[in-house]
Each structure stands twice: as C-alpha cells, then as structure tokens.
Amino acid sequence: MLASSDVEARASKKYVRTFIFSMRTGTPVEKLHVITKFFMIVAMSILALYMFSIPVSQGGPDIIGLALLLLLTFVLLAIARTAKYLANSYLVLVLPVLLGQFFWWLFFNWSLPGARMLFYFWPGFLPIGVSTVVLVGVFGLVYYKTRSVVLSLVPSILLWWFTVMPGVFSFSSLFTWVRIPVGVVFSFSLPQWSATVAFSKVLGFGVLIYTSFLFLLTTRDTEIGGALKQLRLSFRKSFFVMLMFRNLNTILMDYENIRSAQIARAANVMRKNVFSRIIDLAYVSVPLVATMIRRSTEMGVALYARGFEASHGITDYKETRRFSYVDFTIIAILAAFLIYEVILGHSITSLLMR
Amino acid sequence: MSGEKKTVSNTKNKYPWSNYTLKWGRGEPVSTTQYVLYAMQIAAVIALSYLSVTVFGPLSYAGISLFYFVYPFFLVFTMWWGIWGPIGAYIGCVIGAGLLVGTGIVPSLAYAVSDFVPPFFAFVLYRGLLANKGYDPLWRDLTDKEVAGVKTKRTGAWFWFVLINGVILNLISGVIGVGILWDMKIIATNAFWPWFIGWIVGDLVAMVIITPVLVKGLTSLVERQGLVNHGWIT
Numbered sequence: 001m002l003a004s005s006d007v008e009a010r011a012s013k014k015y016v017r018t019f020i021f022s023m024r025t026g027t028p029v030e031k032l033h034v035i036t037k038f039f040m041i042v043a044m045s046i047l048a049l050y051m052f053s054i055p056v057s058q059g060g061p062d063i064i065g066l067a068l069l070l071l072l073t074f075v076l077l078a079i080a081r082t083a084k085y086l087a088n089s090y091l092v093l094v095l096p097v098l099l100g101q102f103f104w105w106l107f108f109n110w111s112l113p114g115a116r117m118l119f120y121f122w123p124g125f126l127p128i129g130v131s132t133v134v135l136v137g138v139f140g141l142v143y144y145k146t147r148s149v150v151l152s153l154v155p156s157i158l159l160w161w162f163t164v165m166p167g168v169f170s171f172s173s174l175f176t177w178v179r180i181p182v183g184v185v186f187s188f189s190l191p192q193w194s195a196t197v198a199f200s201k202v203l204g205f206g207v208l209i210y211t212s213f214l215f216l217l218t219t220r221d222t223e224i225g226g227a228l229k230q231l232r233l234s235f236r237k238s239f240f241v242m243l244m245f246r247n248l249n250t251i252l253m254d255y256e257n258i259r260s261a262q263i264a265r266a267a268n269v270m271r272k273n274v275f276s277r278i279i280d281l282a283y284v285s286v287p288l289v290a291t292m293i294r295r296s297t298e299m300g301v302a303l304y305a306r307g308f309e310a311s312h313g314i315t316d317y318k319e320t321r322r323f324s325y326v327d328f329t330i331i332a333i334l335a336a337f338l339i340y341e342v343i344l345g346h347s348i349t350s351l352l353m354r
Numbered sequence: 355m356s357g358e359k360k361t362v363s364n365t366k367n368k369y370p371w372s373n374y375t376l377k378w379g380r381g382e383p384v385s386t387t388q389y390v391l392y393a394m395q396i397a398a399v400i401a402l403s404y405l406s407v408t409v410f411g412p413l414s415y416a417g418i419s420l421f422y423f424v425y426p427f428f429l430v431f432t433m434w435w436g437i438w439g440p441i442g443a444y445i446g447c448v449i450g451a452g453l454l455v456g457t458g459i460v461p462s463l464a465y466a467v468s469d470f471v472p473p474f475f476a477f478v479l480y481r482g483l484l485a486n487k488g489y490d491p492l493w494r495d496l497t498d499k500e501v502a503g504v505k506t507k508r509t510g511a512w513f514w515f516v517l518i519n520g521v522i523l524n525l526i527s528g529v530i531g532v533g534i535l536w537d538m539k540i541i542a543t544n545a546f547w548p549w550f551i552g553w554i555v556g557d558l559v560a561m562v563i564i565t566p567v568l569v570k571g572l573t574s575l576v577e578r579q580g581l582v583n584h585g586w587i588t
Contacts, residue, residue: 020454038459045458053539094456108542209456216453236389243393244400244445251394251401281409281423282564286571289398289427293576296394300387308386
C-alpha cells in the first residue's frame, strides 16, 4: 500500500521521463494511447514518403500536402508542450540534414524530365534583399545557439546561396532590392523540376524527423510495456522490451562517463588526426561493454532474488491506458487521409490548384 | 558401433570451440542473467547506432554514417550471443540509426534489414563451416597465437574475417540498405554510388579497427563467465 503522501506526489507530478527528455503530463498528446501515437507516426511517415515521391509525369510532389503535414506536426508538438525543448536542442541540429537533402536532390537529380532552368553560381552582382535577411538571420540564430563563427557561417552562407542561385529570386525586384555589381556571371542549368523536388524533400524530411521526435518525446517505456500486455504478450516478453528501453539512457550515460574519463586522462591534449580519433573511440568499446555485462549480471541476480522466475499474475502497469473515442477518431481520420492520398492517388496540391 | 561413436566424439572435440554450434542451445531455458544481458545488449546497440550516425556530425543523412562503428559491436555480440545479435542489430538500426536521428519509422523498419543480414550469415558461416575448418567462431584467432593450447591460423582467420564480413556481407548489406533508401526516394536519384561507397567504407574501417580490440579485451572474460551462447538461443 502506498502512503497517501506518495499517492498525492504521484498525482501531482507535472513532468515524467520519456525516451528523450521529459514531457508535461495532462496534455492531449500525452493522453493518447501509445498505439495511436505509433499509428500516427507510421501514417504520417507513409504520407510524407508518398507525397514527395509522386513522379513529375503525374503532377509532381504534393508540396501543399507536405506543408500541411509539417504544420500539423508542429501543432502537435506545441500541444504536447515540447516545442520549446525542440527549438532549444534539435532545431539547429536538423538544419544541416535539411540543407543536405536540398543539396543532394538539387544536384544529383539530373535525370528529371522536362525543360531546364538557369541557375547562378554567381549572378554577377551582390544582391541585397531577402537573401541578406536570410544570411543575417540564420547566422544570428546558429551563433546564438552554438557560439561558433565557423558553425554559423556554413549554414548561413549555404542558405544565402540557395536564395541567390535561382534567377527568379536574384533578378526579381521583390526579392532583390539593391544590386552591387561584383565579378562576372557564372551560370549552369538544371531540370526545371529539380528545385521543386528538392524543396519537397526538405518538407518531407521535416515531417519524418519531427514525427519521430513527437513519438520519442511523448512516450514512456512503461506505456509500451502496458500496450504490449494489452496485445496479450506475456509479462516476460513485455518486460524484456521495457528493460531494453529503460537501459538506453544508462548506456548513453556510461558512454559519456567513459569519454570524460578518457579526456581527464589527457586524451584530448594533443591535436589528433581522424584515424587516431577513431582508435580512441575503439578504446571506449572495452569498458563500455564490460560495464554492460557487469550491470546485466547484477540486474539478473537482483531479478532472480525478487522471484522473477516464479512470477505470475503480475499487476498491470499504472501507465497502461484504455482506448478512448479520441484514439479511434484520430486513427479513422489518418486512415481516411491515407486512403484519399495513397490508395486513390489524389493530391492536396492539385485539389487546391484546380 | 562403439568405435564409430568414439570417432565422432573425437572429431567433435577436435577444437576448443567445438561446443559452439548451430543448435538452438543447451536445452536449458534462458536464465535471468541471460535474459537481462540480451535486453541490455540490444539497448547498447541502439545507443551505439545512434552515436555512430551522430558522432561525426550533428545528425546523419538518412541514417548512413561515414564511420558506422556499431557494425563490429553487433558482429561480435552475434558471435557471443547468437540470434540476439542480429535482433539487436535490427532493432538498433530501426531506433538508433533511424527514429532517433529522424529517418522516419517506415524507411527505418525497411532499411534496418541490411543490419540484420551480415551478423546472421556471419554466425551461420563461422559456426556451421569455418569452426570445423579450424577457425575460432569467437574470433580469438584474430589476435591470439593459440586458444586453449591449440595453435591458431591467424593469416587465414584475418583473410576469412575481411572477406566474409568486410567484403561479401558488407556489400550485400550496402546493396540492401542503400537500395531500399534509394527506392524509397530518400537518397537522390543519381546519388546511389556515393552513398553506397560511404556505407561500405564506413563499415569496413570500423570493423577492422574495433573488432580486434573488442575480441582481445572481452571474449575470454565473457567465455569465463559462461555467457557465450552454445547455439542460436542460449
């Protein structure tokens, strides 16, 4: 029996630990069943993959659909009260991935059909306009987060160049307010669709990344254990899955501790080449695995001592939820959207642009 | 008959590793320690998969790393703990190199098959074939001159180790992994080869550097504690 003060303490908990970070209790997303959340990320993942893969011959990627999906993901993150954490930690980290996607899909997609379009390595002038705002804005944001000039310069110059490169931007008076002639023009041509496809990949990857984070930031290991028991998996199997997820953070912490110990023993004093750094990493592996084995044997003995082998009639997890009408509604809406877009082959962009 | 039995028995015990086979196990249920150990090694592979794709950059590009240092870990774990190694490799790739770095659930579930294949077939080849030819399925012959008094074939061990794990299985894994990501339009249409080469080199370099360190440092300890699987399950 729990003391009444313990019950009160549990009930008044405002934050609980999730896979990564912690989440605020009582939000609508937190109240969803873990199966609903899983279905949600699967459905949104399929939708994003389908929307950015629609061939040019069938109208091209569903840009508006992808933008709406991304907006929906951000709304859900905001409702789950995780947006601030994401803005503080993952926003800057995600930027290079999205830039990388844009770069690869712009330059490594030359077999696209249709007319070709002129792009500029350098338009022959220094444009002052939206591109300048992008340069200063991205530099400021990344510098604020990283305090590194080099790390801030790379994405800001790259993004600035992406806004200068298309002729429609640099030669438009709406985007470029002042032109200062510098050097000569360097241009190249790419399929007309490549920029649209690259942009759709950025939106699609945004959906994939942020829906994954939505799940990881709002799900607890015990919820998964409870859901597996609801799916009639035995206690031993569901507890195995929980053990796996519960120890994830511990192992990451072990890795950090061992790295810190290496640094404390002057591993970082001399500037090393990449090969030496790789060997350093190899030397982390032995204590890391040894710690894992030691912890496993200790936990095994502890479980055995507590009668794990003879366990039966186990009480359900407190975090186990019942399926509510909200869960059914969300699953139905997403299933309908999947049928509309993927099975029937409609596109939000073509629906709105008709 | 008894002579035949004696011959068979002698052949089976020709090497100190002859008790490591492709049977299901020793006919015993999974002990509590093994149960925790298998779950922990999966957790370790998830964590290391995540670190593999983030350690040389803020976040990966579609789960592909230029130094995928979890590769030797799940190969060695498979040699120690049988089927739990490939299972760990698959789950580790889905969660650590997929969901945690934002590759998305559907692509992650599909391309993680590429991490299941190499350890699975390495286990089959080493325990089913090479162990009988005098090569240690726990790979101690990569670093030691002798194992339990039996002289090892180090050159041959390195040859098979690099050929099987670094070339053949790595190529198959790369074709499956990059192929699935390419087919799902996550890798750009004309960018298959750069990413395929990155995959192969990333796995090969990590395998050659880390495996001997892991084997030399830990295999004897794991074996002494009775934690090496005799078969697939236990």
